[in-house]
Amino acid sequence: MSEGVTQARYRVTGMDCGACASKIDTALRRVPGVSEVAVSFQSGVLSLAHDERVDEAAVTKTLSKLGFGATPLAADSVAERPADTAWWKSAKARATLLCGLAVAVAYGVGQLFPPIERYAFIAALLVGLIPVARRAFAAARMGSPFSIEMLMTVAAVGAVIIGATEEAAAVVLFFLVGEMLEGLAASRARRSISDLANLVPKTALVEEAGEIRTVQAEVLQVGEIILVRPGERIAADGEIIEGAGDIDEAPVTGESVPKAKVAGDTVFAGTINTTGVLRIRVTAAAADNTIARVVRLVEEAQESKAPTERFIDRFSRVYTPFVVLFAVLVAVVPPLAVGAPWQTWIYRGLAVLLIGCPCALVISTPAAIAASLSAGARRGLLLKGGAVLEGLRHVTAVAFDKTGTLTQGRPIVTDIVAFERSEDVVLAMTAALERGSTHPLAVAILDKAKAQGVSIPPAFMAKALAGEGISGNVAGETTFFGSPKAAVERAPINPAKAARIEALNAEGKTVSVLVVNGQAVGLVALRDEPRPDARKGLSALTARGVRTVMLTGDNARTAAAVGDRLGVEVRAELMPQDKLAIVRALQAEGLTVAKVGDGINDAPALAAADIGIAMGGGTDVALETADAAALHGRVSDVADMIALSKATMRNIYQNITVALGLKVVFLVTTVIGVTGLWPAILADTGATVLVTLNAIRLLRWRPV
Missing domain, CATH: 3.40.1110.10 (Calcium-transporting ATPase, cytoplasmic domain N)
Known part of the structure; x- marks a missing residue:
């Protein structure tokens, strides 16, 4: 970090889509003194670097003007998660309910007193539109003139001007309902990784000088001895020093069968001691335990955009101004060119303006990637970013180390x-x-x-x-x-x-x-025997048309014996430079190569491969090297990673089809006069909600 530069992190509320994150990014980059900005709507976290000209108040004030709340986080915090609240207690829900009540009252007033119906609906409209308009103009001043709030404001005001007051009020209400649903869907997507962080118990029993006392798990220090009774969750990464028991590691690694552990074995925070009393020596502080590191790496991965996501971002920057220009042309060209009715075509132009919001398109990719990264992490598949997740589907060859990867790593x-x-x-x-x-x-x-x-x-x-x-x-x-x-x-x-x-x-x-x-x-x-699932995992890759090769420094006879049992191509008696050469030779054949190892040896080959995958049980190396890590070290995890990648891309293509398809349909029907303002806003908010819900399906992904 440069001298005089401060790193800060904030938990942001009210940020429910990629467009929200984009507005925050654009606004903060215009603040003097801010040098770096990273916004992840998936995790709801803002990270930025700034000098002494910027303080916490300046950041929170900027976000408040855009309609977002912000709470400072510790620089390395992963445990501070937003508390779950009832949906009807959120600010967006309250605004929606208030606007809905106002529209209902306006409708009643219109039935009882027809002469003032127009004014009643204008009042109801203002209840919902004023907060939206304030956010719209704030975003415009901060560099985002084509926000959905601005399009909504222009369309609503325009509808009032041409006399469609009742429709304008209903459109604002539908818009608020859509925003509320987006918030609910986004919070559901975030909850998966939040639930993972919350697996670690809040307290632990510490043994000191022969006495047992209860302390907060977050203050546990390396070297302390904790006592874990049957049925309790383990509060820290550690090593068993006394006792034996079956440990349910499903919450961390996805393993369905508890593992028998004895003195000398390692255990992970968040796992469950099902039998026996264990005395455990803490080996990692709360901020560095397995779950904390997984959550931190997943949040970082969610901020790493996939190629498809970057393309969608670039496309939306051109798409939105184009649609605004198209809406203007729809409104003015027919009246000027052929004398068509101004009111009719202005109405259609306003509807086109609403259809043009890119929210559903912008969220189509990151929502799916965020859900997939969370689903993978909960099953022990740690993928470091959207680019890795997307790239795995192209893998056509996998080069495995032998010792500790295809085999147990111990005789x-x-x-x-x-x-x-x-x-x-x-x-x-x-x-x-x-x-x-x-x-x-x-x-x-x-x-x-x-x-x-x-x-x-x-x-x-x-x-x-x-x-x-x-x-x-x-x-x-x-x-x-x-x-x-x-x-x-x-x-x-x-x-x-x-x-x-x-x-x-x-x-x-x-x-x-x-x-x-x-x-x-x-x-x-x-x-050194093969892992129990090694043959099954290799067969799964072969069935997908992926070539498998074992690279080892062992003698040819030992390597051949293992290769024959597993049915894998063998290259033996290799030095690290030989493995690197083989990876490059496979790439020269036109193959996309994944290299699988323990994250320590053969660094040149791991670096040269298109995707590097570390095998390990939650070690620092397994988590922090290569592009991906299989936390519970199963060979079948590699095939599962490829399957998750392909499932994610199918989901993304479905989302893009829905987002663009609905817009094309409603653009055409609006221009020819079949649909109007109500269907237009439903096309936008409806598509956004559909895309988000479709992405959330990936949270339930299971390996086949």
């Missing part, structure tokens, strides 16, 4: 082979030697022993032998566990045993031999 025991003694004894003696080690292979063996309930005997004088394995004394017997090459030096391995070792190696497994008192008594094979 597990796949085979225990007993040549002598039993499998349980082989596992127990192996675990005895490995106990205390943090090596991934040792951890896998100890996990296997624990899972099978094997009793582990004590080991003495255990020591690691560099490049060979580990030796020691287990239950009074001299024991060695290590590579087949090192085992051969300590015990004879006959051809049958050697063949078994070779067969396991051919399957891409790491094999270690257990030698006891100079005799090879068994072996243990380990492998």
Whole structure:
């Protein structure tokens, strides 16, 4: 940030469409001292950079003149969400109800006292029009002369001048009803991401010096110990230090089945502890927990416009002045050219003016994108902006890393082979030697022993032998566990045993031999296994016509074993620069390439790809690198992202068709005299509401 420049954020009320955001943007950019403006009507947040000439009062005063309210937010706040209020308590609802009452009274007065009917409707008209006109002229002074409020004001005043007073009052009422419905639809769209932020409980039980006290979750500090009982939501990201339980992560990752968690496992804020009492060490402050970062990134993504949205914005800047000019021509050309009645054609020109409002068109794309980003985030699919969301539908090739992406990222025991003694004894003696080690292979063996309930005997004088394995004394017997090459030096391995070792190696497994008192008594094979959904996820991509490739630095035999199981094209023994070259080669073939990895390795390939996707369970890297992140690390998430992209674009095309189609129909029918002012305003507000409601359908999107 430049010296002397202040960053500020505001929660804006009354901002219900892209046109509203555009008016705010235009007005604030004209304020001396304001250098940057970012307005997101989807999240209702305004961000701006300004110098000392601008203060909070100047910003709120400018917004107030345009008809918007503003409340300052902390620079990094994501938790401050607008409180839900009944629809009838909003300012727009009150204005609509008041205008409706005035029109009803005017109608009654007209029935009882016909001579003053015109004046009664003018009074009713003014009840609704004065606030609209004030906003219209304020917007015009601040650089937005072609606002819907200005078009509405001109049309209503013009209708009064030509004697269509009753219609003018009704049109203003319909306009206010449409604005109220837009507000309701927009608040419904915002509520999805707000609900996500509200998943984190307000309080937490902190354990300190043996005592338990209740504190506000927002003040939890890294390193504090919190107690979470069965049925409670977890108040912070953390690591379990004591206890075990099943954690329902559906609110954060979309996983339908609770995950069993034990000491040492990580947990996320907002998830639910369904069983057991947990003591958890906090690893992230409230502003940095998983949900807070997801909400912040989604809000930032909503401010990033998609190519289609940018095109619509440019189009609407030309479209609205053109329609205004067309309305003027409709009003004056027929009377001047062929002597047609002035009143008839002025009336039609005013109707065309109302039809020309671009609200429905402007909102068609951002409303759909906002709903999709929210729907994706709630299912663990984090897409960083409209451009990414739109671009995913074009993906024709996906390059996956192997370790941690297609596979679990950690070895597990796949085979225990007993040549002598039993499998349980082989596992127990192996675990005895490995106990205390943090090596991934040792951890896998100890996990296997624990899972099978094997009793582990004590080991003495255990020591690691560099490049060979580990030796020691287990239950009074001299024991060695290590590579087949090192085992051969300590015990004879006959051809049958050697063949078994070779067969396991051919399957891409790491094999270690257990030698006891100079005799090879068994072996243990380990492998980094594919994720449970990897084959299904790859098949889903193939079914969509997307080419899949696995890129790995592993040896060709291990890579081929994984590739054969998953049915994916394999490129092995690659350096980072090799992966980059392969991505570029795929692009040179005319393919649009997505690169999927853990967000840390292979940065050149991730950067070179058309779309970079990070796999991870809510880590900083998974959230903050690449263009998108699959929070719960399922391979099928990649196909789901593409499906969401295509569903979004279908929705956008539907919205554009409705917005433009209705306008074209009513423009034609208005010019030929079939429809008038009432249908004109209904065409505008009706199209806006229809487009918004259609976009909101995406909030219910589910992967197929």
